[in-house]
Amino acid sequence: METTINSIDQVMGKSILDFNKDDRFIAHLPEDSARVEAQGFYRLAKVFYDKADFEKAEEYFLKALEKSDFPQDAFAMFKTYGFLIRICSEGLRETEANKYIKISSDLLEKTVTTLPTLHSEYFYNAGLLSTYKGEFSEAHKNFNQAYRKAQMENDPEMMSKALYALSTNSYQMKNFNEAITTINQLSELLNILKKDYLKGSMHLLWGNILRETGQYVEAITHLDLSMKLLHSKRCWNLHNYILLNKGITLKKMGEFSKALMIFNIAQNSVDDNFRRLQELMNNEVDDVNDSSVDLYLDRHNRVIHEKSLGVIDFKHRFVLLEILFLLAQNPGTYYNKDDLAKMIWKDEYNPLIHDKLIYTSISRLRKLIEPKGGKRQYILRGKDGYTFNPRVNARFHKENELVKNRNIANIEISSPV
Numbered sequence: 001m002e003t004t005i006n007s008i009d010q011v012m013g014k015s016i017l018d019f020n021k022d023d024r025f026i027a028h029l030p031e032d033s034a035r036v037e038a039q040g041f042y043r044l045a046k047v048f049y050d051k052a053d054f055e056k057a058e059e060y061f062l063k064a065l066e067k068s069d070f071p072q073d074a075f076a077m078f079k080t081y082g083f084l085i086r087i088c089s090e091g092l093r094e095t096e097a098n099k100y101i102k103i104s105s106d107l108l109e110k111t112v113t114t115l116p117t118l119h120s121e122y123f124y125n126a127g128l129l130s131t132y133k134g135e136f137s138e139a140h141k142n143f144n145q146a147y148r149k150a151q152m153e154n155d156p157e158m159m160s161k162a163l164y165a166l167s168t169n170s171y172q173m174k175n176f177n178e179a180i181t182t183i184n185q186l187s188e189l190l191n192i193l194k195k196d197y198l199k200g201s202m203h204l205l206w207g208n209i210l211r212e213t214g215q216y217v218e219a220i221t222h223l224d225l226s227m228k229l230l231h232s233k234r235c236w237n238l239h240n241y242i243l244l245n246k247g248i249t250l251k252k253m254g255e256f257s258k259a260l261m262i263f264n265i266a267q268n269s270v271d272d273n274f275r276r277l278q279e280l281m282n283n284e285v286d287d288v289n290d291s292s293v294d295l296y297l298d299r300h301n302r303v304i305h306e307k308s309l310g311v312i313d314f315k316h317r318f319v320l321l322e323i324l325f326l327l328a329q330n331p332g333t334y335y336n337k338d339d340l341a342k343m344i345w346k347d348e349y350n351p352l353i354h355d356k357l358i359y360t361s362i363s364r365l366r367k368l369i370e371p372k373g374g375k376r377q378y379i380l381r382g383k384d385g386y387t388f389n390p391r392v393n394a395r396f397h398k399e400n401e402l403v404k405n406r407n408i409a410n411i412e413i414s415s416p417v
Contacts, residue, residue, distance in 0.1 A: 038067035045083070050197075052237040054087045054273040061087075070107075071114040078107055078125050082417035085132060089408040092275045097408045101132045120149035120158045127165055128417075131172075132409045140169050160189050160198060164205070168415055171209050179209045200229035201415065204238065208245055214301060214315065216253045220246060237413060240266040240274065244281055252298065254305035256288045263288075276408075287397065295369070295378065298397035299325060308371045319344060320365045327379060327388035329396075336385035362386060 045060035061080050068077045081104045088097035108122075108129055115122060127142030147162035163186040170179035183206050190199045207222035223246045230238050247262035263285045270277055296305040302314040302321055314321040322344050327335065340358050341349035366379055380387050388394075 038064055041067070042080070045080075049083060049087075050233075050235045050237060052239075052271055052273075054090065054237075054271075058084060058087050071111065074107060074111040074114070075121055075125065078104055078111075078128075079417050081107070082128060085409050086411060086413055086415075086417070087273075089411060090274055090276050090413050092279075092408065094408045101129070101409060104129055104132070118149075120146045120153055120155060120162070123149055124158060124162055124165065127162075127169075128411075131165075131169070131411060134410050136169055136173050136410075140166070140173075143169060156189060156193055157195070160186060160193055160195060163189065164198060164202060165415070167202075167209075168205060168412070171205065171212075172410070174212075176209055176213050179205075180213075183209065196229050196233045197235055200226045200233065200235065200238070202226075203229065204242055204245065207249070211245070211249045211252060212301075214303075214313075216249050219249045223249065240270045240277055240281075241413065244277065244284070247281075247284060251284065251288050252301060252303065254296070254303075254311040256293075256296075256305070260285065260288055287395075293395045294392050295328070295394045296397065297325065297328060297394060300397065304369065306369055306371070309369070312368055314368075317364075317368075319361055320368065323361060323365055324369070327386060328394050331388040331392065331394070332390035334382055334384035334387045339385065 041060045041064040045057045045064060048054070048057035048060065061083050065077060065080055068080075070077070081100050085097050085100045085104070088094075088100065108125060111122070112118070123142045123146035127139045127146060130136070130139035130142055143162050143165045147159060147166065150156075150158035150162055163182055167179045167182040167186060170176070170182060183202060186202055187206075190202065203222045203226035207219040207226065210216075210219035210222060223242055227239070227242045230236075230242070243262050243266035247259045247266070250256075250259035250262060263281055267278075267281050267285070270281070294307050298304065299321070302318075304312050304314065304324070306312060314324075323340070326340075326343060327333075335343070337351075337354055337358055338349040341347050341354045344361075345354070345357070347354070362379065362381075366376065369378055370376055378389055378392055380389055
């Protein structure tokens with residue numbers, strides 16, 4: 001890389017440029033060659049970013065920063081650092097991402113002293129900065145304020161970005177009902193605005209939210225809409241993320257062979273710069289790539305997949321799910337009535353209460369998961385109590401820890417800058 005930016009001071013005091021809402025440069029002084037160069041650098045960077053060539057995009061974003069001037073270009077600079085943070089996050093370059101977050105934080109602090117009033121763009125950027133730092137509650141306050149200010153300023157484009165950020169924020173905090181409410185508001189607004197990239201990103205987020213609430217068919221519909229919209233804009237940076245999330249949704253539906261096919265397509269087309277995406281896909285493939293699995297158990301979503309019965313929903317069968325996981329996680333270990341009363345119902349065993357309760361619960365569980373006809377395959381009974389058949393090949397769904405532990409800057413490549 002020819003150019004590196006290590007501090008905010010390196011980009012102060014140079015030629016003046018700015019961006020408007022359509023990412024075009026607005027010259028505040030008569031045209032000169034430096035400003036024309038800056039415009040070219042930024043536009044080239046955006047083209048390469050959309051086409052998923054992050055190496056070239058980073059090069060030109062840095063060159064555009066070199067031409068920036070504080071305070072006139074403060075928010076333009078913040079926007080450009082946002083792209084750099086996303087590029088570094090996707091490349092799992094944590095040190096560089098944190099460096100840009102620190103520069104952005106310094107920039108925002110300095111910007112406050114130059115503003116006559118705090119407008120929607122300030123609060124939106126403050127929300128992004130809080131998100132980078134993992135301060136989701138603070139981010140939520142800032143995005144709410146950005147939305148209210150944008151309404152007062154009659155700025156529908158900033159309103160749409162704030163609504164998207166609020167929905168993403170609610171999704172990150174697992175407030176799925178709030179995320180759905182906000183994304184419905186965004187959808188209504190985008191029926192008026194022509195913002196296809198944001199609309200494509202919205203449908204990707206929408207699909208992910210619906211998947212987390214168990215609405216798998218609807219999730220697939222939104223993911224397909226996302227793919228269609230983004231391809232119409234020739235935006236390829238999200239192509240494989242949509243495939244990843246479609247594969248995850250199919251996996252949760254119990255469609256393991258279809259999920260594996262989608263993951264393999266994505267793996268064969270992903271660029272080397274997408275290191276985070278590669279690790280996510282590898283983890284998913286490892287999770288489903290075993291045709292010998294008899295029973296696939298997903299405790300987080302309260303569903304299991306039995307190889308002959310398909311998906312079985314346990315969302316309203318909490319006690320049965322607890323019994324199944326207790327036995328399945330300890331195959332070959334017998335649990336008597338006393339054990340089950342203490343471990344499942346958190347109570348001292350009382351035959352008048354627990355005998356019928358345990359018998360009925362085990363019977364209902366067997367009817368749910370045992371293949372029809374033939375002898376019992378999963379839950380066996382012996383003189384010492386109940387056990388899970390140790391010869392069964394059971395697999396437990398793993399929450400992808402990469403998202404929790406290596407989601408650098410807490411942003412997705414799809415989120416608007």
